[in-house]
Amino acid sequence: xxxxxxxxxxxxxxxxxxxxxxxxxxxxxxxxxxxxxxxxxxxxxxxxxxxxxxxxxxxxxxxxxxxxxxxxxxxxxxxxxxxxxxxxxxxxxxxxxxxxxxxxxxxxxxxxxxxxxxxxxxxxxxxxxxxxxxxxxxxxxxxxxxxxxxxxxxxxxxxxxxxxxxxxxxxxxxxxxxxxxxxxxxxxxxxxxxxxxxxxxxxxxxxxxxxxxxxxxxxxxxxxxxxxxxxxxxxxxxxxxxxxxxxxxxxxxxxxxxxxxxxxxxxxxxxxxxxxxxxxxxxxxxxxxxxxxxxxxxxxxxxxxxxxxxxxxxxxxxxxxxxxxxxxxxxxxxxxxxxxxxxxxx
Numbered sequence: 001x002x003x004x005x006x007x008x009x010x011x012x013x014x015x016x017x018x019x020x021x022x023x024x025x026x027x028x029x030x031x032x033x034x035x036x037x038x039x040x041x042x043x044x045x046x047x048x049x050x051x052x053x054x055x056x057x058x059x060x061x062x063x064x065x066x067x068x069x070x071x072x073x074x075x076x077x078x079x080x081x082x083x084x085x086x087x088x089x090x091x092x093x094x095x096x097x098x099x100x101x102x103x104x105x106x107x108x109x110x111x112x113x114x115x116x117x118x119x120x121x122x123x124x125x126x127x128x129x130x131x132x133x134x135x136x137x138x139x140x141x142x143x144x145x146x147x148x149x150x151x152x153x154x155x156x157x158x159x160x161x162x163x164x165x166x167x168x169x170x171x172x173x174x175x176x177x178x179x180x181x182x183x184x185x186x187x188x189x190x191x192x193x194x195x196x197x198x199x200x201x202x203x204x205x206x207x208x209x210x211x212x213x214x215x216x217x218x219x220x221x222x223x224x225x226x227x228x229x230x231x232x233x234x235x236x237x238x239x240x241x242x243x244x245x246x247x248x249x250x251x252x253x254x255x256x257x258x259x260x261x262x263x264x265x266x267x268x269x270x271x272x273x274x275x276x277x278x279x280x281x282x283x284x285x286x287x288x289x290x291x292x293x294x295x296x297x298x299x300x301x302x303x304x305x306x307x308x309x310x311x312x313x314x315x316x317x318x319x320x321x322x323x324x325x326x327x328x329x330x331x332x333x334x335x336x337x338x339x340x341x342x343x344x345x346x
Contacts, residue, residue, distance in 0.1 A: 116128070144172065145171060151166060156193060180206075182206075187202045197215065199213025257305055265309075
């Protein structure tokens with residue numbers, strides 16, 4: 001490749017020394033003194049022109065294509081001394097008339113690109129330099145989204161139905177999975193083979209983080225400190241701290257205990273149950289809690305039920321106590337009357 005630039009300069013110098021040629025030519029060759037051939041080709045037959053360095057391998061770059069196809073500027077290389085114009089298998093890179101730059105996997109030995117630095121083992125490496133840098137994407141998009149970033153599986157044949165074909169991060173106008181039309185929203189989702197979506201990570205325009213999606217998307221579970229959520233929407237392996245927590249109940253709150261039709265077990269029945277089972281009726285045993293964990297909402301509901309039952313026991317005991325107290329008082333009063341009467345008789 002180092003010989004190409006001097007060769008081109010030599011060609012430019014030779015151009016001014018050539019005499020005009022007349023007639024019809026499909027190829028115009030410029031001779032040179034190099035061992036290998038460096039030529040400029042105007043190939044009218046296939047609407048190609050460019051510079052060729054030809055030895056055991058070939059490098060070609062120049063304007064190619066038909067006018068009606070908007071032309072393209074391309075770079076080619078081949079290792080067998082011949083350039084294949086038919087299939088363009090030798091094409092390394094081309095810039096089309098719309099400004100799209102296309103790169104093939106043999107641009108370098110490993111097919112990688114370095115911007116601001118040499119290429120590394122990664123496909124693209126960008127060195128931002130000593131000052132603050134970034135990677136920016138600007139778009140007004142279509143009616144649905146401003147822009148998308150896609151991570152796609154190339155060969156999907158071996159993927160099972162329901163597995164993601166691609167994961168996509170989308171800056172959206174339509175709030176597709178967040179249902180937020182005030183936008184823009186940032187929505188990370190997957191397209192599943194066979195149809196449907198996963199939509200596990202969504203940001204609404206007010207900053208809310210949503211771990212579920214609309215549009216009938218399949219929603220997964222969240223694990224913190226664990227890879228196994230055991231089917232729960234949120235699994236945390238470790239400590240958590242809250243300044244306030246509210247649990248919504250989906251079952252009947254135990255105020256039914258105060259209904260007249262509620263059958264409150266007798267204290268004798270309660271005593272017998274506790275002696276046999278070592279826990280209160282309706283409450284889980286210690287081994288069950290150790291194995292299965294504890295449902296906070298359910299446990300609070302059951303504890304309230306026991307508190308309400310205990311309140312009823314206390315009310316009954318108070319009534320009984322008052323009754324006994326009144327009986328005792330009546331008996332004492334009667335006894336005092338008898339004593340007073342005996343004293344008078346004596």
